[in-house]
Amino acid sequence: MSKCRVCEGEVRKFFDFGKQPLSDTFLTEQESGEAYHFRLAVGLCTRCTMVQLLEEVPRDRMFHHDYPYHSSGSRRMREHFAQTARDLLATELTGEDPFCVEIGSNDGVMLGVIKDAGVRHLGVEPSGGVAELARKDGVRVRTDFFEETTARLIAGEDGPADVIYAANTICHIPYLDSIFRGVDALLRPGGVFVFEDPYLGDIVERNTFDQIYDEHFFLFTARSVRGVAHRFGFELVDVHRLPVHGGEVRYTIARRGERAPSPAVPALIAEETSRGLAELGTLEKLGDGIDRICADLVALLRDLRGRGLSVAGYGATAKSATVTNYAGIGPDLLPCVYDTTPAKIGRLMPGSRIPIRSAEEFGRPYPDYAVLFAWNHTEEILAKEEEFAAQGGRWIVYVPEVRVL
Structure with missing residues (x-):
């Protein structure tokens, strides 16, 4: 057990x-x-x-100096984090000498806006490579994992924080007990802990099963977040649905009794109850969809390759490792994957060992079909690669079902 x-x-x-x-x-x-x-x-x-x-993967195996993901790699995400920063500046960072701490600050895309506003800030980022990118842009970063001991050191050096923020980070961390004790040690009375992560409700509704991979240790709901907050003396006071990354929720947490919860909290929990998101049977049905999607995708790729048509992947995403390895997709079905991240180009996809090529080579020549692994950036990619469709290329997507666009 x-x-x-x-x-x-x-x-x-x-x-x-x-x-x-x-x-x-x-x-x-x-x-x-x-x-x-x-x-x-x-x-x-x-x-x-x-x-x-x-099963937990040791954190230093995932988040190390050469961690390849850059939060600023997408125009849509740059805009999202800039707006997030502006919202925090307008609502929570308004007092005298406010202080904002970000857990998992990556390349500093959000804190850069906070910095430009002249507000004290600190990013806590264990991956040295992306932390250095943030420093080059003038963002103050501590290269470390955030936990209770780290938080106490920061509080001693910089004083309490008005806002502790994290994006696509808290779901990575199995030791939530240390996180919440650290937040308690660092957060100013009346301050807020705000984090946004992939939402289980959207994963179930849209069959986005590839959101399940090593880095996503937890898949949150409002109900489960409220429960863990209560366990450590906090309260979930607001929730906000977000359209990014296939569907996320932004959770706002305060110490118990400091703020009245928004009506949005019980409303979302009631919706989760009606949908059965805390019932094993509901989640087992997600598994049925996983097997169907993987079988359909492999069948389509075999058919296309059997007819002599060229196929490639687009976006060497972390979540694509779940798809390719569980479905058994290798270079025989997908000879290459195109990507824009310099650290990935010329290397191989995890496990499947599919070669990764620069997105600049995508049209030299275009394949007949392309599997869109980076489906969470569909609109942005289709606009960027409109010439592919203009020349007869077809996109393959696999969530919520396998289909050709």
Whole structure:
């Protein structure tokens, strides 16, 4: 039996992807194929309803100096984080000498706007490469993992924070107990802890099963976040649905009794209850969709290759490792994947060892079909690569079902 990382209740498995590689480990052709693998299985806590992975990957294997993801890599995400910063400046960072701390600040895309407004700030980022990019832009960064000891050191050096913010980070962290104790040690009375992460409700509704990978240890709902907040003396006071990354929720948390919860909180929890998001049967149906999608995608690729048509992938995303490895898609079905991230180009997709090429080579020549792994940036990519469609190219998407655009 697996124990819940939040409440130590029983975690019931609802899907198992088997052995998977680390989703952001891009080896060269010359490097050994004996990469680190782990069991990617996901379950539901029968006590607190937290959805979580059954096996934890050591954090320093995922978040290290050469971590390749850049938050500013998408125009849409740059705009999203700039607006987030402006909202925080207008609502929470308005007092005398306000202080904002970001957990997992990556390349500083959000804190850069805070910095430009002249507001004290600090990013806490364990991956040295992206932290250095932020520093070059004048953002103040501490290269470290955020936990209780880190928070106490920051509080001693910089004083309390008015806002502690995180985006696509808290769901990565199995040790939520240390996170919340750290927030309690660092947060000013009346301050807020704000974080946004992929939403289980959207994953179930849209079959976006590839959101399940090593870095996403937790898949949150408003109900499970409210429960973990209460456990550490906090309260979920607001929720806001976000359209980015296939559907996220921004959670606002304050110390218990300091703020009245918004009506949006009970409304979203009631919706989750009506949809059965805390029921094992609902989540097991997600598993049925996973197997159907993977079988349909492999069948389509085999048919296209069998007819002599050229196919490629677009976007060497972390989540695409779940798809290619569980479905058994390798270079025979997908000879290459195009991507814009310099650190990935010339390397191989995790596990499947599909070569990664620069997106600048996408049209030299265009393939007949392209699998859109970066489906969360569909609008932006289709606008950028409109010449592909103009010359007869067809996009393949696989969520919520396999179809050709």
